[in-house]
Amino acid sequence: MAKFEEVGPHAPITESIRVDLVHPRARLGVTIRAVVAVVIVAIMLFPVIWLALTMVKTRPDAVAVPPKFIPYFPEGLLSDWCMVPQLNKDGTPKLGKDGQPVLKERDVCFDVTLEGIVGLFFERRTLTPAQQKQYMESPEFGWADRILLRRGLVITGPSEFVDRFRNSLIIAGTSTVLAVTFGLLAAYAFSRFDIQGKPDFLFFILSTRMLPPVVVTIPIFLMYRQLGIYDTHIGMILLYTVFNLSLSVWLLKGFLDEIPKEYEEAALVDGYSRMQAFRKVVLPQAATGIAATTVFCLIFAWNEYAFSLMLTSDVARTMPPSIASTQGAGGIEWAIIATASMLFLIPVVVITFALRQHLLRGVTFGAIRQ
Amino acid sequence: MATIELRQVEKKFGQLHAVKPMDLTIHHGEFVVLLGPSGCGKTTTLRMISGLEAVTGGHIYLDGRDVTWLHPSERDIAFVFQFFALYPHMTVLDNIRFPLQAQRVPRAEAEKRVSEIVKMLRIEHLLHLRPGSLSGGDQQRVALARALVRRPAAFLMDEPLGALDADLRESMRAEIKRLHIAHNATTVYVTHDQLEAMALGDRIVVMSAAEIQQVGSPAEVYYKPANLFVARFIGSPGMNLISGRYADGIVYLPGDNRYPVPESWRAPLAQSLKDGEVIIGFRPESAYIRENGALAARVYACDMHGAFNMIHLALGDETNIINVRVDRWVTCPVDAPLRFDIDPEAVRFFDPRTEKALRRSEAQ
Numbered sequence: 257m258a259k260f261e262e263v264g265p266h267a268p269i270t271e272s273i274r275v276d277l278v279h280p281r282a283r284l285g286v287t288i289r290a291v292v293a294v295v296i297v298a299i300m301l302f303p304v305i306w307l308a309l310t311m312v313k314t315r316p317d318a319v320a321v322p323p324k325f326i327p328y329f330p331e332g333l334l335s336d337w338c339m340v341p342q343l344n345k346d347g348t349p350k351l352g353k354d355g356q357p358v359l360k361e362r363d364v365c366f367d368v369t370l371e372g373i374v375g376l377f378f379e380r381r382t383l384t385p386a387q388q389k390q391y392m393e394s395p396e397f398g399w400a401d402r403i404l405l406r407r408g409l410v411i412t413g414p415s416e417f418v419d420r421f422r423n424s425l426i427i428a429g430t431s432t433v434l435a436v437t438f439g440l441l442a443a444y445a446f447s448r449f450d451i452q453g454k455p456d457f458l459f460f461i462l463s464t465r466m467l468p469p470v471v472v473t474i475p476i477f478l479m480y481r482q483l484g485i486y487d488t489h490i491g492m493i494l495l496y497t498v499f500n501l502s503l504s505v506w507l508l509k510g511f512l513d514e515i516p517k518e519y520e521e522a523a524l525v526d527g528y529s530r531m532q533a534f535r536k537v538v539l540p541q542a543a544t545g546i547a548a549t550t551v552f553c554l555i556f557a558w559n560e561y562a563f564s565l566m567l568t569s570d571v572a573r574t575m576p577p578s579i580a581s582t583q584g585a586g587g588i589e590w591a592i593i594a595t596a597s598m599l600f601l602i603p604v605v606v607i608t609f610a611l612r613q614h615l616l617r618g619v620t621f622g623a624i625r626q
Numbered sequence: 627m628a629t630i631e632l633r634q635v636e637k638k639f640g641q642l643h644a645v646k647p648m649d650l651t652i653h654h655g656e657f658v659v660l661l662g663p664s665g666c667g668k669t670t671t672l673r674m675i676s677g678l679e680a681v682t683g684g685h686i687y688l689d690g691r692d693v694t695w696l697h698p699s700e701r702d703i704a705f706v707f708q709f710f711a712l713y714p715h716m717t718v719l720d721n722i723r724f725p726l727q728a729q730r731v732p733r734a735e736a737e738k739r740v741s742e743i744v745k746m747l748r749i750e751h752l753l754h755l756r757p758g759s760l761s762g763g764d765q766q767r768v769a770l771a772r773a774l775v776r777r778p779a780a781f782l783m784d785e786p787l788g789a790l791d792a793d794l795r796e797s798m799r800a801e802i803k804r805l806h807i808a809h810n811a812t813t814v815y816v817t818h819d820q821l822e823a824m825a826l827g828d829r830i831v832v833m834s835a836a837e838i839q840q841v842g843s844p845a846e847v848y849y850k851p852a853n854l855f856v857a858r859f860i861g862s863p864g865m866n867l868i869s870g871r872y873a874d875g876i877v878y879l880p881g882d883n884r885y886p887v888p889e890s891w892r893a894p895l896a897q898s899l900k901d902g903e904v905i906i907g908f909r910p911e912s913a914y915i916r917e918n919g920a921l922a923a924r925v926y927a928c929d930m931h932g933a934f935n936m937i938h939l940a941l942g943d944e945t946n947i948i949n950v951r952v953d954r955w956v957t958c959p960v961d962a963p964l965r966f967d968i969d970p971e972a973v974r975f976f977d978p979r980t981e982k983a984l985r986r987s988e989a990q
Contacts, residue, residue: 516709516711518707518709518711519711519713521678521698521705521707521711522705522707522711522713522772523713523724524677524678524697524698524699525676525677525678525698525699525701525703525704525705525782526699526704526724526725526728526772526776527699527725527728527729527776528699528728529697529699532728536724537713540713540715541714541715
C-alpha cells in the first residue's frame with residue numbers, strides 16, 4: 257500500500273475539484289500545458305512585437321542580418337550598453353583624433369528613429385546633398401521635418417493615410433452596424449416565426465458565402481461601374497453589409513434560439529407589443545450574441561483586401577490595399593508599413609478588448625445557459 | 627375580475643386536435659384548475675385564453691366581450707409561467723414594475739401598488755437583486771407579484787409550482803390559496819398534479835386526449851368520477867377497478883368472489899348493463915379488512931406510508947391487484963389470505979364498453 261503522501265495531493269484540498277486534477281501525475285500535465293501556452297503566446301505575439309520594433313527602425317536596420325532587436329536612444333536609454341569601443345587588430349581600443357575611444361554599435365542594437373512614423377503621415381521628396389545641407393541649417397523647419405531631413409527627404413504635404421484610415425473606419429463601422437441590425441431582425445424572424453421554406457431560406461443565405469470572393473469580384477466590378485458606385489463609400493458599405501449578413505443571420509439565430517420564448521410571451525401578456533417585447537426583453541438578453549457577431553463582422557470588414565483593391569481607387573480606398581501599396585523613395589519603406597499596420601490593428605484590438613466579457617460567454621453559446 | 631367563457635373553442639395542429647371543441651364557463655372569482663396528464667391540451671387551452679395561441683375555431687369571451695382575436699396585451703389577463711419567465715436582465719423591482727410601465731400607470735400610484743404587493747408576498751428584501759440569484763420559491767413569488775400588481779381581470783397560471791421542490795410546493799400552494807382568497811380573482815390554473823388540483827380548485831376540469839372528461843368540485847371528481855379515466859387519474863393511487871359480471875344483485879369477481887350489490891344500485895345496474903359485464907370501483911380508503919368480509923384476497927405486498935399502511939391485495943390471480951388503505955399498525959405477511967368489505971356508499975360501477983360511470987337516482 258502506498259502512503260497517502262505519495263499518491264494523494266501535496267496540499268489540503270479546500271475547493272471543489274476532481275481527484276485526477278490533484279493527483280501528483282496531474283502536476284506534470286499542468287507544467288507541460290503551461291510551457292505550451294507560453295510558447296504559443298510567444299509565437300502569436302512575435303509579429304506584433306516585430307512590427308513595433310520595425311516602426312522605429314531605419315531602412316537598413318529593418319532588413320539587417322542578423323536581425324536587430326534591442327532599441328536604444330543615442331545619448332539616452334540603453335546607449336551605454338549598446339555602444340562598445342571599437343578594437344584594433346591587437347585587441348586595444350581604437351582611439352579617435354581627440355584621444356577618446358571610438359565607439360560602435362553592437363550587432364543586435366539599433367537606434368530609435370521616428371522616420372517611419374513621420375513618413376506615414378506626410379508625402380516626401382528626395383533632396384540633393386547640397387539642398388539637404390542647406391535645409392538642415394534653416395531654422396524654419398520643425399522637429400518632424402528634421403527627422404526626415406537627416407535622411408535627405410523633405411515633407412511636401414500630408415499623405416493619404418488619414419483619409420484611408422477614415423475610409424476604413426466609416427466603411428467597416430457602418431457596414432458592421434447595418435449587418436448586425438438587419439441580421440438581428442432576420443434572425444429573430446427565423447427564430448420565432450413559422451416561415452414557409454425556412455430551411456431553404458437559411459441555406460440560401462448561407463450559400464452566399466460559399467463562393468470565394470475572388471470569383472465574384474469581376475462581375476461586381478462591372479455592375480458597380482454601371483451603377484456608378486465604383487469607388488464610393490456607399491458601394492463598399494453595401495458590399496460588406498451583404499457579405500456579413502449571412503454570417504450575422506446564422507450566428508444571431510443561434511443566440512436568439514437560446515432565449516426562451518416565454519420571456520417575450522410574458523412581455524406580451526404584460527401589455528407590450530411584439531416590437532416592444534423585442535426591444536425591452538430580447539435585445540438585452542441577446543447582448544452577448546450581438547457583441548460576438550459585431551466583432552466577427554467588424555474583423556471581416558476591417559481586414560477585407562480583395563474587394564477593396566478591385567472596387568476602389570482613391571475616394572473610398574480602405575487601409576488594407578493602401579498599406580500593401582505603400583510607396584517608398586527607391587525601396588520598400590518597412591518602417592512606414594509597420595507603423596500603418598500597427599495603427600490598423602488598434603481599432604479591432606480596442607473593440608475586441610472592450611467586448612471580451614461578452615465574447616468569452618459568446619463562444620460557449622449553445623452549450624450551457626446561465 | 628371577470629367571467630371567462632369558452633364556446634366551442636378548439637385547436638388543431640394540422641389534422642391533429644390539441645383541444646377538441648370545448649365549452650367551459652369560468653365564473654367571476656372562481657379558482658378553476660385544468661387537470662390532466664401531459665399532452666392532454668390543458669396548457670394549450672390556457673394559452674388560447676391568454677392569446678398566446680390562436681384558436682382554430684370557437685370564441686372566447688371575457689366578461690361578455692369577444693376577445694378571440696385580441697392581442698394578448700389587450701386582454702387584461704396575467705400569466706404566470708412554469709419557469710417563471712422573470713426577465714433576467716432586470717432587477718426584481720423592475721420586473722414587478724414592468725407591466726405597470728406598459729399600462730402607463732402614474733409613478734406614485736405604481737410605487738404604491740408595488741410596495742403593497744411586495745409586502746404581501748414578503749419579498750421586500752429582494753427588490754434590488756437579479757432573478758437569477760433567487761431561490762425557486764422567491765422567483766415564483768416575484769412572478770406572482772408581477773402578475774398581481776397589474777390587478778388584471780383574470781389570472782392564468784401554467785404549472786406555477788411545477789419547477790419547485792416538493793417541500794416548497796406545499797407551502798407555495800397554501801400561499802396561492804391565500805392570495806386567491808384575499809383577492810378573489812378569477813383564476814385558471816393548469817397542473818398535472820391531482821393533489822394540487824384538489825387542494826386549490828373550487829372546480830376541477832379534468833382533461834385527457836384533448837377533451838374535457840369531467841367538470842366538478844374536487845369532491846365530485848374524487849368521489850363520483852364520470853368515467854374510468856377520471857377514476858384512475860384522481861387519487862394516488864387511483865380508484866381500484868376490477869372487472870366482473872353482474873347477475874341478480876351479485877357481481878361475480880375474480881377469485882370466485884361474489885359481491886352483493888347495495889340495494890340502491892341494483893336497478894341501475896340491471897337496466898344499463900346489456901350483458902352483465904361491469905367494472906366495480908372503490909377508493910383504497912373505502913375498503914375495510916374484516917375477518918368475515920364479503921371478499922377474499924391474498925396479500926401481494928404491504929408498504930408503509932407513515933400516516934397509514936397500504937396493502938396490495940391480489941384478487942384471484944396477480945392480474946387483479948387492488949390497494950387497501952389500513953391503519954399504520956396493521957401489517958400482513960406476504961401471501962396471507964385476507965377478507966375485506968367495501969363501503970356500500972363509496973362503491974362505484976362503470977360500463978366497460980362506454981367507460982362511463984353508471985348513475986343511480988340521486989336520492990342518497
